Amino acid sequence: MSKDNIPTFQSEELSLNNAEIPTLDTQTANQLLNNVFNACDMDPSSIPVEVLESWGNYKKPSFSLGRFLAYIFTILLVLLPLMFIHPTIIAERKNVKSATNAVYDIELKTLLPIRDASADLDGRPIALTKTGSHSYSAEITQNGTLTITAASVNGQTVTRTYQVSHLDTDKPELVNSYSQDGIVYLEILDTFSGIDYDHITGITPESVNTDTGVIAFRIPDNPTTVTIPDNAGNELTLLLSPVN
Structure with missing residues (x-):
């Protein structure tokens, strides 16, 4: 065979492959099916071709629906663990050394968004300041039990x-007092933060003893109010009067 005949043969083969197969009518399709059964020495088909076609059309949407349901089930199976994940509070x-207030940094660790976060001290609501997507800050000014609650979007x-x-x-406490030679001596006790001697008002102390907590004042000629604060801002108020 010459090289000139090869392209012609391939072109004819391509045209046969691209030829459209004619559509058979129902009667011809049934006859063709029976001929196939006869050639195989089998009894003719008792099921018409149109019934087989309608069954195939019925199975196609059923298969698509089953595949869709399988996809939904797989997605739910993957998302199911997320329904039981709860946040972690830190x-x-x-x-720590402050006797005035306690500032807490609160972090909520979770894979899901936080629906709600709240805090209370012995049942009294505490304001939370949002500092990040999952972080808050709370300032406490009283001793007690701080309760923090967080709820995720999954409930x-x-x-x-x-x-x-x-x-x-608590304000400073007057433990003892006595006077001598025109001077009144006050023994003041403050357990937690200590006395703030630099901010005593009313009368300037004659002397202070930081070891014993004794503060000496000259007895005033007229009744005078003296305020003695501690380092947390609590104040003890006393009225010093002249001695007759």
Whole structure:
């Protein structure tokens, strides 16, 4: 065979492959099916071709629906663990040595968005300041039990409690007093933060003893109010009067 005949043969083969197969009518299709059964020495088909076609058309949407349901089931199976994930609360006090207030940094660790976060101290609501997407800050001025609650969008809720202590909320206490030679001596006790001697008002002290807490004042000629604060801002108010 010459090279000139090869392209012609390939072109004819391509045209046969691209030729459209004519559509058979129902009667011809049934006859063709019976001929196939006869050639195989089998009994003729008792099911018409149109019935087989309608069954195939019925199975196509059923298969698509089954595949769609399988996809939905797979997605739900993947998302199911997320329905039971609850947030984790981590709270840490920043100013541990402060006797005035306690500032807590609160972080909520979770894979899902937070629906709600709240805090209370012995049942009294505490304001939370949002510092990040999952972080808050709370300032406490009283001793007690701090309760923090967080709820995720999946409905899971978690609660943690912290004990707030060592906050000085009590004013200084007058333990003893006596006078001598025109001087009155006051023994003042403050357990937590200590006396703020530099901010005593009313009368300037004659002397102070930081070891014993004794403050000496000259007895005034007229009744005078003296205010003695502690380092947490609590104040003891006394009225000093002249001695007759």
